[in-house]
Structure formats: structure tokens, C-alpha cells
Amino acid sequence: MKFVDEAYIDIAAGDGGNGCVSFRHEKYKEFGGPNGGDGGRGGHVWALADPNLNTLVDFRFSRRHEAKRGEHGMGSDMFGAAGDDILLKMPVGTIISDAETGEVLYELLTPGEQIMIAKGGDGGFGNMRFKSAINRAPRQKTPGWPGEKKNLKLELKVLADVGLLGMPNAGKSTLIAAVSNARPKIADYPFTTLHPNLGVVRVGPEQSFVVADVPGLIEGAAEGAGLGHQFLRHLQRTRVLLHLVDLAPFDDSVDPVAQAKAIVAELKKYDHALYEKPRWLVLNKVDMIDAAEREARVKDFVKRFKYKGPVFQISALTHEGCDQLVKAVYQHVHSLQVAEQPAAEIDPRFQDV
The missing domain is CATH 3.40.50.300 (P-loop containing nucleotide triphosphate hydrolases)
Known part of the structure; x- marks a missing residue:
């Protein structure tokens, strides 16, 4: 396998799902109230220090990595499902830095070490969250928060005594x-x-x-x-x-x-x-x-x-x-x-x- 000790990647955590506006429509419940659920959080992006890898060559051919967004909230008090996380396996000794500023963000120094390198966005609130004593039928909801997006430079420094x-x-x-x-x-x-x-x-x-x-x-x-x-x-x-x-x-x-x-x-x-x-x-x-x-x-x-x-x-x-x-x-x-x-x-x- 070709030894590659430097690579650039773009990562994007998933956006949070939107909240839902919904009201109960049940027989004999004329004023059922709000039941719109929250959106699910977006998927995170994780980096794993894999002792079985010794090169960054895989990231030369796969530069863009995106986690899935969270599902939107639904009626009947149903929250949206969280987006699936993604795991990027990197060699032990990898330094992860910001590609634009050069600032070192993370270092994978221990085999099996796992670090979240991009956080998924939180889900938005459904209208059931806004119910109060003076607002019995809220129609407010909030959109999901965007997930983190980063341009990263990966640099491998061999770990040796x-x-x-x-x-x-x-x-x-x-x-x-x-x-x-x-x-x-x-x-x-x-x-x-x-x-x-x-x-x-x-x-x-x-x-x-x-x-x-x-x-x-x-x-x-x-x-x-x-x-x-x-x-x-x-x-x-x-x-x-x-x-x-x-x-x-x-x-x-x-x-x-x-x-x-x-x-x-x-x-x-x-x-x-x-x-x-x-x-x-x-x-x-x-x-x-x-x-x-x-x-x-x-x-x-x-x-x-x-x-x-x-x-x-x-x-x-x-x-x-x-x-x-x-x-x-x-x-x-x-x-x-x-x-x-x-x-x-x-x-x-x-x-x-």
C-alpha cells in the first residue's frame, strides 16, 4: 500500500430535524391540544485511532464525508429519529487541524481513541414545547440547528520511541x-x-x-x-x-x-x-x-x-x-x-x- 502521510477532507455533521406543529384530533376531545414532536439531532462525525492502519491513503480517494440529518418531528407526540453517526478510521498518530488556519484541533495518540470531530445539529422544538397556561394552542415551532462543517487537514506523524x-x-x-x-x-x-x-x-x-x-x-x-x-x-x-x-x-x-x-x-x-x-x-x-x-x-x-x-x-x-x-x-x-x-x-x- 502506498504510504500517504497527509490528506485534506471536508466533513459535515447532520443538520437537526425541524419541529412539528400538530394538534390532537380525537373523538370526544374537542380541544386536544398540541402534540407536535421535536426533530431528531443530526449525526455526529467521529474519528477513531485504528492501530491496524498506517497510512492516510484512503482519504486521498474519499474526501467528502457527510453524516445524515435528523428526521423531522411528527404529530402524536412523536419525535424525529436521530441521524446516523459516521466513523472515520485513522492511523494512530494522526493530527487533525483546520485546513484554513492551520490550528491543531485534535490528536489521535492512543489506539482505540475516539473523538467527535463534528457535532450534529440539535433538533428543533415542536409546538407541544410551547404550550403554557396562557397559550393553550401554540403554533410555534423551531427549525433544526445546522451541523458543524469543517475543512480539515490530516497529518500523520509516526509514533516511535x-x-x-x-x-x-x-x-x-x-x-x-x-x-x-x-x-x-x-x-x-x-x-x-x-x-x-x-x-x-x-x-x-x-x-x-x-x-x-x-x-x-x-x-x-x-x-x-x-x-x-x-x-x-x-x-x-x-x-x-x-x-x-x-x-x-x-x-x-x-x-x-x-x-x-x-x-x-x-x-x-x-x-x-x-x-x-x-x-x-x-x-x-x-x-x-x-x-x-x-x-x-x-x-x-x-x-x-x-x-x-x-x-x-x-x-x-x-x-x-x-x-x-x-x-x-x-x-x-x-x-x-x-x-x-x-x-x-x-x-x-x-x-x-
Whole structure:
């Protein structure tokens, strides 16, 4: 299925049904009084976060979504039926914003989460509502209220704990295939990855995290060069970024330090908050460097790159160093998850126990 992470839709909740003007016409009841019922409410439009979906492609072909209007009220105290609601299934991680103003209205972050994105109009009042001591035969009624109508922009940001960052052919797809259940396309040419890939990395029983492999970046990506900045947004929700660097490029004229600095510069241009995220350095393809000179080359890279954070030496192809990287990432992600959980409230009766 084609990956689509942006779509525009028009939605319209149902209008409310009109109220009814009616009077009783029964034998032996000369002044039966009003019995016009209320109109039914219009149908709502709901959005559901469906964990089985991973793209917004369906909304490219079906842009207009309308709920049914409520039925009109009728005589004999009969209210109109409510219009049927409609449910729009969207991937987890979808951001729903106003297409004209850009204001973010809703975010679907939890699987199974359901949000009303357009409210149906209330039904109008029938004349039985207007009966009073001084108005025994009212002929008033009110029309139904219109349902909400919106032009929306849907934007999908991949939900992942860890994001892989790096130049094309840095080995991101090979690494995610080595440590997770994802099977991305792998080849020896740039831009093998054309859309984000998600993989679940299992460290142990009930111990796992989600890693996202996004398309490789090049200099100028923040302005749309290469595959553009549209994929950088998929890194915004991650807890830690793994900056993957090809330490042994085939072309001797390519400087890994210059490439790494270019990636960091693109992050800073695109989003400063993304630039400030924890970023770990992962030096890949160390299996292609002689053991005698490996340590010297790593030290030279770190010194010239002026990096002071965690450094990991791995080979995604041979899996060398991958276990240590996975365990360190899990410990970091898990500690952040624990810190984000609200502290359990203690019952006042047991505070002194």
C-alpha cells in the first residue's frame, strides 16, 4: 500500500430535524391540544485511532464525508429519529487541524481513541414545547440547528520511541532489520527508504520499544531538497535520536564528519526542539575497518565532530555491537516512561502507616 502521510477532507455533521406543529384530533376531545414532536439531532462525525492502519491513503480517494440529518418531528407526540453517526478510521498518530488556519484541533495518540470531530445539529422544538397556561394552542415551532462543517487537514506523524537519523546509505534500514521485526527494503543506492518504517525491538519479556527508520536526509532537506523536510516531522515524537554515520564510505573523498555536521545543521534549521532532543552517535560499518586502526578512526571522528554524548560502534550487517546499543536504548526509553508516569496517590488513611 502506498504510504500517504497527509490528506485534506471536508466533513459535515447532520443538520437537526425541524419541529412539528400538530394538534390532537380525537373523538370526544374537542380541544386536544398540541402534540407536535421535536426533530431528531443530526449525526455526529467521529474519528477513531485504528492501530491496524498506517497510512492516510484512503482519504486521498474519499474526501467528502457527510453524516445524515435528523428526521423531522411528527404529530402524536412523536419525535424525529436521530441521524446516523459516521466513523472515520485513522492511523494512530494522526493530527487533525483546520485546513484554513492551520490550528491543531485534535490528536489521535492512543489506539482505540475516539473523538467527535463534528457535532450534529440539535433538533428543533415542536409546538407541544410551547404550550403554557396562557397559550393553550401554540403554533410555534423551531427549525433544526445546522451541523458543524469543517475543512480539515490530516497529518500523520509516526509514533516511535527511537528515530534513526542519517545520510542515505548510512545503514539505517539494515540496522532496523537487524534489531527489530521490520523488513524494510535494502539496496546499495541512495533513498532506498521512501517512507518511514516502524519496527518493534524486543529486549526481553514485556520489554520492548518502537524504532522508526525514516528516509535519509541530505544537505538542504529543511528547504525541501532530496525527499524534503516532510519526513523530518516523523522524528518529532521520538524520545531519542540515533545518529547513524557511515564510518567507512566507499568513496574516499567523502568525509563522514562533514556529512554528520550537515545532518545536525538540517535538524537545527527545521525545528530547534527536534535539534535539542537527546541524540546518540552510532558509528556503523566498523566491520569494514581494520581492527588495528578502528579505535584511532573513532577517536578522530569524535574529536573532529566535537561530540560529548554516548558513542556506539556497530556493524548492522554482522550485528556486532547491536545488543549493547539495544539494551542502552531500552534503559533510556524505559527510564523516561517511568518518569512521565504520574505518582500514585496515597489514601490519606494510610499515609502514616
